[in-house]
Amino acid sequence: MFRTPLLIATALAVTFGLGILSSVYALRATVGFGAIALGPWAAFPAAQTVDADPYAKAHRARDGRLLLGGAEGLTFTAATDSDNRRLVTNCRYEIAGITPPARLWTLHAADRNGNPLPGANPDVPTGLNAWSALRGADGNFSIRIASSAMPGNWLAIPEGRAPFLLVMTLLDTPTAGSSGVIDLAMPGITRLDCADA
Template sequence: MLRLPALVLLTLAIAFGGGTWSAARMLKATSGFGSIDLGAWSAYPNLQTSAADPFARAHRAGDGRILLGRAEGLVFTARTDEDGFLLSGRCAYEISGATPPARFWTLRIADAGGAPVQSPPSYPDSLNSWTTLRRTDGTFSIRVNAAPEPGNWIRLDTSSAVTFVLTMVDTPTAASASMVDLDMPKISRIGCRDA
């Protein structure tokens, strides 16, 4: 007598639970459509605008972070190096080249979920356009690894996958229609520990 209602309740619980889980998983899997890929770097220029797709709006609402508007700046992320290998906290990298024009930019390391990877006190966990040493032609070279190095260096010593986040503030790049022509810094893997 109670078998049929119990089966109906079980079916509804599985359907609603599975639907909620799959929707939450898909929203965390992407920032929406309309990404611009420049080498290893990708950005979503419409993420904070009214032109954002429904998935990007839902992702933005669930994320709880304040994003830069298109006129304020642009955030580029890299999850792979130039050869297509996933970035790992057990590897050493060199980020070299130049950034598109911007009044100010920062480069930091984040974990797979987007949270900043913290370094111990007195070790740098980010660099910016004011503190980065440059060559005479305006290019730079930043080493990212666990061992301290002279020049531009960011400490990276974790066992998980990481993401490089390049935030450009007050840049004409954000309003540019031809972003595919921009030169972005190259990410080269130098070597990995335990490999």
């Protein structure tokens, strides 16, 4: 008597459970379609526009973050260095080169979920921008990323062995438009050394 309703309830529970798990997995697997890849850096210019695909819209709704409009800016993230090795906090890195044209850019380290990494000390720089970074006469810059202090431009990351992301946001940039992306270049990310090497 209760066998048929029990089988139906079990089938519905399994179906809804697998549907929810596959949706969560799909949202964590990708930000959306239409990525721009410039070396280790990747951006999704359509993610914050009306023309965003359903995955990008779902990311926006799930995260509850205010995204830049298409004409306001573009956020690039890097999970690996220029040699395609994962970024980890027990290594030291150097970002060198120039950015695409922008009125302002910002750079910070984030965890794998995109949340800014906390600094071990409130007096150390956990973020840099175009106005605070020292540049050479040709406009190139070099930023060292390490858990211990370094001369010149230094971005502090916490100690440990955790993977992290680098997040560079270009504000008021023509890069956010649909044209001219092919000829752009982002700075390279070089691994200098690691604490366990």
